[in-house]
Amino acid sequence: xxxxxxxxxxxxxxxxxxxxxxxxxxxxxxxxxxxxxxxxxxxxxxxxxxxxxxxxxxxxxxxxxxxxxxxxxxxxxxxxxxxxxxxxxxxxxxxxxxxxxxxxxxxxxxxxxxxxxxxxxxxxxxxxxxxxxxxxxxxxxxxxxxxxxxxxxxxxxxxxxxxxxxxxxxxxxxxxxxxxxxxxxxxxxxxxxxxxxxxxxxxxxxxxxxxxxxxxxxxxxxxxxxxxxxxxxxxxxxxxxxxxxxxxxxxxxxxxxxxxxxxxxxxxxxxxxxxxxxxxxxxxxxxxxxxxxxxxxxxxxxxxxxxxxxxxxxxxxxxxxxxxxxxxxxxxxxxxxxxxxxxxxxxxxxxxxxxxxxxxxxxxxxxxxxxxxxxxxxxxxxxxxxxxxxxxxxxxxxxxxxxxxxxxxxxxxxxxxxxxxxxxxxxxxxxxxxxxxxxxxxxxxxxxxxxxxxxxxxxxxxxxxxxxxxxxxx
Numbered sequence: 001x002x003x004x005x006x007x008x009x010x011x012x013x014x015x016x017x018x019x020x021x022x023x024x025x026x027x028x029x030x031x032x033x034x035x036x037x038x039x040x041x042x043x044x045x046x047x048x049x050x051x052x053x054x055x056x057x058x059x060x061x062x063x064x065x066x067x068x069x070x071x072x073x074x075x076x077x078x079x080x081x082x083x084x085x086x087x088x089x090x091x092x093x094x095x096x097x098x099x100x101x102x103x104x105x106x107x108x109x110x111x112x113x114x115x116x117x118x119x120x121x122x123x124x125x126x127x128x129x130x131x132x133x134x135x136x137x138x139x140x141x142x143x144x145x146x147x148x149x150x151x152x153x154x155x156x157x158x159x160x161x162x163x164x165x166x167x168x169x170x171x172x173x174x175x176x177x178x179x180x181x182x183x184x185x186x187x188x189x190x191x192x193x194x195x196x197x198x199x200x201x202x203x204x205x206x207x208x209x210x211x212x213x214x215x216x217x218x219x220x221x222x223x224x225x226x227x228x229x230x231x232x233x234x235x236x237x238x239x240x241x242x243x244x245x246x247x248x249x250x251x252x253x254x255x256x257x258x259x260x261x262x263x264x265x266x267x268x269x270x271x272x273x274x275x276x277x278x279x280x281x282x283x284x285x286x287x288x289x290x291x292x293x294x295x296x297x298x299x300x301x302x303x304x305x306x307x308x309x310x311x312x313x314x315x316x317x318x319x320x321x322x323x324x325x326x327x328x329x330x331x332x333x334x335x336x337x338x339x340x341x342x343x344x345x346x347x348x349x350x351x352x353x354x355x356x357x358x359x360x361x362x363x364x365x366x367x368x369x370x371x372x373x374x375x376x377x378x379x380x381x382x383x384x385x386x387x388x389x390x391x392x393x394x395x396x397x398x399x400x401x402x403x404x405x406x407x408x409x410x411x412x413x414x415x416x417x418x419x420x421x422x423x424x425x426x427x428x429x430x431x432x433x434x435x436x437x438x439x440x441x442x443x444x445x446x447x448x449x450x451x452x453x454x455x456x457x458x459x460x461x462x463x464x465x466x467x468x469x470x471x472x473x474x
Contacts, residue, residue, distance in 0.1 A: 041065045041073050044106055046115040053085070053094040054122045055154050061090045063104050063113060073106040085117050094119040097154070121154035124192055127161075129201035136171070136180035136205050138238040144176045144201060146190050160193040171203045183207035183240045207240035210278040219285040222254070222263040223292050225321060230259045230284055232273045241277035248272075254286045263288035290323035293359040296367045303355075303369060305337070305347035306376040309409055313343040313369065315357050324361035331355055337371045347373040377467050379408035384456045384471045394422070395450045400473065402444035402456055406436040415459040415466065417444045422453030 047062040065072055077087045081100035086093045092102060097119050104113045126149040131142050144163075148156050163173045170186035172179055178188055183205050191198040216231040232244045246256045250269035255262050261271055266288055274281045299314040317325040329339045336351035345355055350373055358366040382404050389398035400419065406412045414436060418429040428446055436442045448454055456471045 041067070041070050041106065041109055041111070044073070044075075044104065044109075044111045044113045046104075046113050048115065050116045050118060051092065052118045052120055053092055054120055055094050055096060056122060056152050057094055059092045059094075061087075061092060061102065061104070061115065063090065065106075073109055073111070075104045075106055078103045078105070079117070084119050092117055097121050122150065122152050124148045124153045124156075124159065124195065124197050125150060127190055127192060127197055127199035129188065129190055129199045131178070131201060131203075134201065134203050136203060138180050138182055138205060138208050138240060141177065141179045144173065144178050144188055144190075146176075146199065148192070162191045162193050164189045164191070170205050178203065180205040207277075208236060208238045210239050210241065210275045210280050211235050213244070213273060213275050213280045213282045215273060215282045215284050217284060219287070220261070221287045221289055222261060223289050224263050224265060225291060227260055227262040230256070230261060230271060230273065232259065232282065234275065234280075239277070241275075243276040245274045245276060246271065247274070248286075253288050261286055266290055291319060291321040293317055293322045293325060293362045293365050294319060296327070296357050296359065296365060298357070298367065298369045301369050303345065303371045304379075304407075305345070305371060305373050306379045306408055307347050307349060307373060308376070310344055310346045313339075313345060313355065313357075315343060317359070322361070326360040328358045328360055329356065330358070331371075332368075336373050345371055347371070349373060350375055376408055376462055379406070380412055380460060380462065380467070380469075381405040381407060382458045382469055382471055383474070385474050389473075394453050396454055396473070397449045397451075398473065399447050400445065400456070402446075402458075402471075404436055404442045404458060404460070406438055406440055408462065409438050410463065411438065412436050413461040414442060415461055416457075418457045418459075419446065419448055419451070419454055420457060421451050422455075427451050427454065 043066040045064050047064060051059055051061065053059045063075065077090065079085055079087050079100055079102050081098065083095060084098040084100040085095055087102050099116060099118050102115050102117055128147045128149065129144055130147070131144045133142060136142065146161065148159060163176060165171050165173050166187040166189065167184060169182050170184040171188065172181055173188050180203070186203050187200045188203055189198055189200045212235045214233045216233065220228050222228050234242055246259060248254055248256050248269055248271055250267065253264055253267040253269040254271065255264060256271050268285065268287045271284045271286055272281055295318040297316040297318065303311055305311060315327060317327070329341055329343055331337055331339045331353050333351065333353035335349050336353040337345050337347050337355065339345045339355050343357070353371045354368045355371050356366055356368040384400055384402045386398040386400055389396065402417055404414060414434045416429055416431045419427045421427060427448060430444055434442055454473055456473065458469045458471065460467055
């Protein structure tokens with residue numbers, strides 16, 4: 001008996017073998033066959049669509065052709081705006097800012113390529129500062145110049161430069177002009193406005209030493225408790241260290257703080273000002289005088305007296321610390337009033353006089369008050385007022401109030417108070433002979449009806465003499 005084995009993979013193996021055989025035959029045939037190739041350039045194209053070039057600079061254009069293994073064709077070059085850029089043999093020359101288009105034409109092949117050219121300004125990249133010298137003394141001036149990098153920056157003359165100093169107490173600068181102020185170090189800075197580009201120049205300012213010092217006065221007089229100010233003058237005026245130390249040879253007589261002198265007690269002393277730099281010294285002789293009278297105040301501003309009366313004026317002398325408060329008294333009119341050296345004023349005759357008090361120690365200080373002298377009877381005041389007054393054709397009805405006031409220094413005796421008509425007829429009267437003391441008042445009240453043009457008559461006695469006074473009804 002014969003056994004036959006079968007495999008399910010038999011036919012597939014046979015199938016792949018035939019395929020391998022077919023590929024070998026095809027490959028052999030393909031090597032023997034020639035593939036046709038182009039005989040001329042079929043396409044030209046720039047490497048980029050946009051090229052940016054700075055003003056005044058050049059750039060070479062990269063133009064590609066296909067097939068690349070053929071020789072490059074001849075090109076004719078042109079530019080759409082010759083004011084912005086020009087082109088020669090594929091090299092672009094940037095003339096001014098703006099945009100234009102460059103064309104390359106292979107005329108024999110009928111091919112054209114274009115590229116946009118953008119011309120931009122040359123921007124500054126740095127700024128350098130220069131000056132003839134960088135070591136200065138206070139008050140010295142220099143001109144700072146600058147150079148912008150690169151050298152072909154577009155419109156370099158139109159750049160706006162902002163100047164500043166790192167320490168204006170040392171050196172200040174404006175529009176490139178620098179002036180040294182005080183000793184130290186400062187960086188002068190120039191910034192291109194609108195950018196972060198800046199340059200700096202370091203300046204050293206040397207201190208100016210003190211040569212001399214003086215004071216505004218060489219001697220002064222100050223009263224006790226008063227003061228004065230001394231001002232030092234240091235040369236040269238550009239001296240760096242202007243500090244001064246103050247001292248008094250006798251602080252019990254006068255003290256000094258920052259030039260302010262204060263008198264403590266009577267005497268003399270010397271005030272010294274010594275510079276911190278160099279120890280230069282200036283002096284001032286100070287005399288402290290007693291406190292002077294500055295003002296006189298009276299207890300009255302206007303005084304009224306009757307002939308024969310007197311009044312002692314009270315004068316207050318200021319300041320109260322004044323050493324000599326003595327006064328000299330005088331009258332502007334001794335026929336009206338006199339005054340003694342104790343300030344006692346005596347009324348002599350009717351009129352007006354000015355009574356003066358003058359400081360003996362400081363005659364420039366003086367003041368005065370007015371003294372009005374009248375006759376004794378003028379110091380007696382009388383008046384009549386009315387209420388509910390009705391007047392018709394000269395006939396008056398009213399309630400009357402009479403007032404007598406004694407402004408004199410002795411009593412006055414009221415003899416009578418009468419109301420009379422225009423014809424002198426007594427309508428009513430009061431005859432009590434009252435005595436009115438100095439500074440006191442006496443009143444009368446009454447009522448009248450239909451009295452023709454009435455008036456009031458007072459009769460009083462003063463210093464043994466009788467007086468009569470008529471008062472109209474108000």
